[in-house]
Amino acid sequence: MTVLEILQSTTAYFAQRGIESPRLNIEHLLADALGKRRLDLYLEFDRTVSEHELGILRAKVRRRAEREPLQHVLGHWDFFGRRFKTDRRALIPRPETELLVEEALIRLPGTVPGRLAIDVGTGSGVIGITLALERPDLQVVGIDQSEQALALASENASLHQVTSRVRFAAGDLLSSIVPEPAADLIVANLPYIPTAQIAGLAAEVRRDPVAALDGGPDGLQLIRRLIRDARFSLKPGGFLALEIGAGQAAEVGNLLAAEKYRDIFTRKDYQGVIRVVGASYG
DSSP, X not given: OBHHHXXXXXXXXXXXXXXXXXXXXXXXXXXXXHTOOGGGGGGOTTOBOOHHHHHHHHHHHHHHHTTOOHHHHHTEEEETTEEEEOOTTSOOOOHHHHHHHHHHHHXXXXXXXXXXXXXXXXXTSHHHHHHHHHOTTOEEEEEESOHHHHHHHHHHHHHTTOXXXXXXXXXXXXXXXXXXXXXXXXXXXXOOBXXXXXXXXXXXXXXXXXXXXXXXXXXXXHHHHHHHHHTTTEEEEEEEEEEOOTTOHHHHHHHHHHTTOEEEEEEEOTTSOEEEEEEEOO
């Protein structure tokens, strides 16, 4: 079979199986099986794929057709222009989270030795590691309750050679941090989906750890706690930045105001939905 024939037949197969963006999925899988970039496929439509390569691809297609997330099948995904390891141990990095990182970087301009960022609910570590890569002066602590997630985050820190400036700790939100005003930034992509909505999520999303999705009855259970507790770990003028769900911005803003945060800011995603809310303290 040629590259083009595989793309066409598997796109139709994925569409029948209800896979969203079927063409994009097979492009990623075929490029990975061939050791190519996805866009390179368009220059090789007439290339014949070997039986060995087809065997590798069939295994990947089977897993994806069974609704295993594309990122898990590939074992990697790009975030902020860099490749990170991804698997079932932690939440899959999503494009909206890049906006959270961008907002954090805007508020950490220049180079100031000794600055500290805390990434709460670090998961695969992509937020904290990216901050460290973008700001070479920054020290980062990533916190998560899941030992499996922390293991994946450590692998990603080693992959990107930032283990001297990024460390990870097990803990419930900020419980593993000494309660003193030490952080210039606290950033978090915590679970924000209301419990009742979990069952209705796409099959692929439900493959993520439930603890990384379930935000309690209103989706704000952990965010509410972090807003309250972060005050004691921020330096005067330090700030908290949060990724949130659709429709949660007003309530999160009220929570920040009630706890005496100031200079509240927001950031919309490309669909016009507010996805980031943050504020300074002290």
